[in-house]
Amino acid sequence: MSTDIHIIGGGLAGSEAAWQLAEAGHKVRLSEMRGGDMTPAHETDALAEMVCSNSFRSDDPNSNAVGLLHQEMRRLGSIIIREADKAKVPAGSALAVDRGLFAAGVTQAITSHPNITLVRERIDSLPESGLTIISTGPLTAMSLAEDIRGTTGSDQLAFFDAIAPIIHVDSIDMDICWKASRWDKGSPDGDGRDYINCPMDREQYEAFVAGLRDGEKTDFKQWEKDTPYFEGCMPIEVMAERGAETLRFGPMKPVGLDNPRTGRWPYAVVQLRQDNALGTLWNMVGFQTKLKHAGQVELFRTIPGLANAQFARLGGLHRNTFIRSPELLDGELRLKTRPHIRFAGQITGCEGYVESAAVGLLAGLFASAELGGRGIDGPPADTALGALLSHITGGAEADSYQPMNVNFGLFPPMPDDVRKKQRKQAYTDRARTSLSAWVNTLGLREPA
Template sequence: MTTTYDIHIIGGGLAGSEAAWQLAQAGVRVKLSEMRGSGDMTPAHQTDGLAELVCSNSFRSDDAERNAVGLLHSEMRALNSLIMAMADKHQLPAGSALAVDRDAFSESVTRALADHPNITVVRERVDTLPTDTPAIVATGPLTAPSLADAIGATTGADALAFFDAIAPIVHAESIDMDIAWKQSRWDKAGPAGDGKDYINCPLDRDQYHAFHAALMAGEKAEFREWENVPYFDGCMPIEVMAERGVETLRFGPMKGVGLDDPRTGRWPYACVQLRQDNASATLWNMVGFQTKLKYGEQVRIFRTIPGLENAEFARLGGLHRNTFIRSPVLLDPTLRLKARPNLRFAGQITGCEGYVESSAIGLIAGRFAAAELAGRELPAPPVETALGALLAHITGGAEADSYQPMNVNFGLFPPIEGRTKKADRKLMYTARARTAFSDWHAAAG
């Protein structure tokens, strides 16, 4: 193990882990500080593993032809991403999505970083920002209060905040498979699956409306100290979605289209899907069921879902506050803090949203830092690429006053010129992105 370092990375989540790997692979000596394992813990984490997946176990779509996040997957793989390599190694059946065994994934990332000769992992809470040493702050949306205060004092701007929610996980043996069945929507199979990657629990019209009414009436946890903090749409609690209208859930996480109930041969009126959460298939998470219901209410209400009447929960849902900085104002195009260029920010604290996006920004932050330490300049990836579009949004593509957490999506890309058929547009975005990425990667090295 090294005893000195060239750069300090604060935070061992997805972004910090990826940044450390990219730097170490470039020959840079890295100190990686993670407070979990030192006696400190966040409100959402359950282990001291690096790159722990807190909310879902899904990296979302792996379709690089028609989906922006799938395109980002492919770009990260081309850049030798540790996060993507370990996600691929521990992939679970999930249709066209990339889902992973969360424990095996975190253990593999932790081991890879701990074993790297250029990385020293230190279990410690960092309360202040380095003044002179090059550093990447990747503490994520659950930054310790002391460091959050230091960041606020340094940036001179209040952090924005939003709620993030966690979905429940169910023991497979407690699911009634005489009612539920296994099928991917439209029988679509991914690399690790067979077209039967989800467990489906069907609801008829009366059952759905009774469930909706129970959600509306269920007792919710209160967070008075977080009043007026907005929800992020990608992780909105299911009961908050239910408040938007009786039919909202049927066109969201509870849609039944493309699922053939073997008992009726028809699509159900509504359907709850569960996705495999570990390699042994003993745990399944309720897709889209992030919630702020109190624990007792979760058990009572979710057991009204057909097939889950006797469900045993390995983990119940929860809610926590996430914070992020006003990156378009504070950061330069290479993620450096304008007021303190020795500091870079990466991951969800910059305002990107999602496992993949957080990892991707950690990756490019690490590469920017490695280039700078080597005395050269790394050009930013083109905005026509998924990585470049996401980076541009964070560092200046959004209005500061309305800046909100954002998943990668084709709306961040420059529009396709000329008139195009809607059905062809996604393919045109990805084809253009592959060309731009290939040219940039060849030139950047």
């Protein structure tokens, strides 16, 4: 099949971009190296495989910027959000998925689309011609990463990302643990018991923090030592080094979790979130780690209720890369020095699965318009999509550019007369109005 555009990378961004283009009638070649070469973090060759978490975070569009982003992507026919909705598992107000079902759903949709040809191949250099989208993600093959660095003339930026362990549910002691969501705010269609909670008293907590600090960590190569972590996915032992109480105000926060055996909040709590539809696997929330595997097993089994925990996957650490997008990309995600090439996904410096897919969606829309011989304006800056795009392509100085999740701080500010308690709702109301007007200019048919 002849192709109109080449997409390199079959993660969330590449799959979303391919879908948007194919649905618009364009012929897509999608290159994905997994199936031959693998990355240090992926376990399968499925498209859109989620690695470090199974959560797309909050699905509430009225009080959270990422929930608003979900809503905007649904309106634009996102394949990623569509399949996430199909594969969702209980997670309070968050949109969490069964990873296997989600990846299988995206893979099936992409491979069965008549306008998409999936090719299992590794691309080692930027194409010299032809419309192209680079969506190789934070684990871009070193050969291609080196070519990108050589082409852009900019030093490659990097940070470390950490993966949380997953536990078999039948190895959790439910005589000690209990199921509940914080403040009993569970999934709207659930029973309000979306998390397994492992309580700790003060002595247990302090011993655990000491174990995190003293545990043997993954060794780094010399050139990796100055590479920063991303604040939104900080290894738990790095958080512990910031202060004895840091974890109690972070992933081990006990607020709003009444232990039914005591009627009180515990001193600290470890939460587990369902990781698959069967409910057989549970993810340790916020427990990204660089502890060595033997140390993880020994320390995590000191957590009350996890003395006999069996781990389906232990935590890990991998190197992520991204480009200085504000310096290198134009407002349509094109490489300024080679405008036939667009970048999409986490390699642009957005952070998070949803954000990655959203940038892939935008790259697909921009490329589709270009193939149709027409130009389109980007989404308004006061929408979640527009705020994210503005951050990537010009919202920060290139020298200080760092990965960023979507948040209301990226939106144009509200007038001073809007009260603080009303601002989140005001942001979302304004965004919905702006997005509707923008969708109308595109002439797109909204999904049923």
